[in-house]
Amino acid sequence: MPESIDLATPAMAAPRAGAGSRHERSARKLPGDSGVWLFITADTFAFGLFFLLFTIGRAEQPALYRESALALVPGIGVLNTMILLTSGWLMVLAVDAARHGDRRLLVQRLLLTMLVASGFAATKVYEYTTKVQAGITLLTNDFYMYYYVFTGIHFLHFLIGLAVLAVCLSKARRDTLDGHYLIWIESSASYWHMVDLLWIMLFPLLYLLR
Amino acid sequence: MKHPVSILRNPATRIWLLLMLATGLTWFLVEGHAVSAPIAATSAVLIGGIKARLVFMRYMELQHAPRVWRLLFEAWALVCVSFILLGYWLASS
Numbered sequence: 410m411p412e413s414i415d416l417a418t419p420a421m422a423a424p425r426a427g428a429g430s431r432h433e434r435s436a437r438k439l440p441g442d443s444g445v446w447l448f449i450t451a452d453t454f455a456f457g458l459f460f461l462l463f464t465i466g467r468a469e470q471p472a473l474y475r476e477s478a479l480a481l482v483p484g485i486g487v488l489n490t491m492i493l494l495t496s497g498w499l500m501v502l503a504v505d506a507a508r509h510g511d512r513r514l515l516v517q518r519l520l521l522t523m524l525v526a527s528g529f530a531a532t533k534v535y536e537y538t539t540k541v542q543a544g545i546t547l548l549t550n551d552f553y554m555y556y557y558v559f560t561g562i563h564f565l566h567f568l569i570g571l572a573v574l575a576v577c578l579s580k581a582r583r584d585t586l587d588g589h590y591l592i593w594i595e596s597s598a599s600y601w602h603m604v605d606l607l608w609i610m611l612f613p614l615l616y617l618l619r
Numbered sequence: 620m621k622h623p624v625s626i627l628r629n630p631a632t633r634i635w636l637l638l639m640l641a642t643g644l645t646w647f648l649v650e651g652h653a654v655s656a657p658i659a660a661t662s663a664v665l666i667g668g669i670k671a672r673l674v675f676m677r678y679m680e681l682q683h684a685p686r687v688w689r690l691l692f693e694a695w696a697l698v699c700v701s702f703i704l705l706g707y708w709l710a711s712s
Contacts, residue, residue: 439688440680446688453695460699464706471710487646491639498635501678502626509623599679606674610699613663617649618707619656 440504441596449603452566456607459562460614463555467618470551477552478619480545485536486616489529490608496526497605500574500598507594510586519578522601526571533564556615563607570604573597634677641666657711661704668700 439446467474503518540546540553547557577597584590626632645666648659672693676682681689 437683437685439684450691453692457695457699461702464703468706468710474710483646483649487642490642494635494638494642497674497678498631498638501631502623502629505623505629505631511623514623602674602678605678606671609667609670609674613645613660613667614703617645617663618660618703619649 439599441594441599442592445596445599449599453603453607456559456563456610459555459559460610463559463614466551466555473550474552475619477550477556478616480543481556481616482536483616485532486612489532490612492525492528492532493605493608496522496529497602499525500601503577504594504598507581507586507591512581512586515581515586516578519574519581523571523574523578526567526574529567530564530571533560533567559611559615563604563611566604566607570597570601573600631677634673638670638673641670657708660707664700664703664707668696671696 499518499522503515503522506514506518545553547554574597577594580590580593623629645663648654648662653659654662675692675696676689679692681692
């Protein structure tokens with residue numbers, strides 16, 4: 410039987426309906442912990458700076474960047490995008506299960522989120538391996554320096570996200586699904602979606618500007 | 620206790636389908652050679668910006684967040700897409 414939770418806990422108190430009345434406007438809130446959102450904001454804007462650096466580099470050497478991008482396989486980028494989008498969707502469903510106090514569904518959906526996400530690691534390792542075997546490294550040119558640094562930092566974020574999801578799963582199995590747990594999983598989900606959306610922007614920037 | 624809505628009826632599923640279709644469209648435009656390379660590249664960046672906004676609003680729940688947070692991340696997506704496309708077109712001209 411799913412375990413019920415206390416609906417008066419802080420994370421459950423805010424209605425999710427649209428804006429309108431003064432009460433609804435005052436009830437607007439970020440999901441999860443505000444400290445995590447400060448981190449997400451700083452991280453997202455740091456990646457925005459990365460995109461700007463890449464754009465400036467590309468404007469200075471358009472032919473080199475175009476030729477280098479042609480050596481990347483867009484199909485792998487598409488696959489990685491679809492994997493992360495699917496994992497993000499499953500994470501939304503996991504948070505929904507947590508909000509309803511349904512432990513069985515929550516555990517199932519968290520496991521699926523992680524299982525699907527592991528496909529991203531597999532394709533990334535394959536991609537790095539084939540590139541290095543083809544003699545394309547960090548030192549090949551400016552485009553590949555950015556390619557390895559940006560995708561590497563993103564991959565590090567992805568691995569941290571997987572670890573955070575593992576903690577969410579462990580807590581889902583043993584802890585009470587109360588307001589504290591909801592703050593945990595909402596914060597983790599927000600971070601996980603950030604990993605997803607940073608890839609959504611990296612993919613066309615690196616693979617598709619030809 | 621209310622149970623979670625079924626996966627098929629969950630709004631997140633419609634958003635996921637939209638995001639997957641948008642990704643498929645991007646692939647078709649770039650690999651299908653249906654349009655010229657600059658148009659395909661421009662479309663890919665624009666579609667990426669729209670997808671990022673969907674994730675912000677619907678998955679990260681910024682549509683229910685205080686307006687300042689929503690505007691901050693919407694501005695981020697708009698500014699990123701703008702300078703990426705500006706740089707691309709300036710380099711192509």
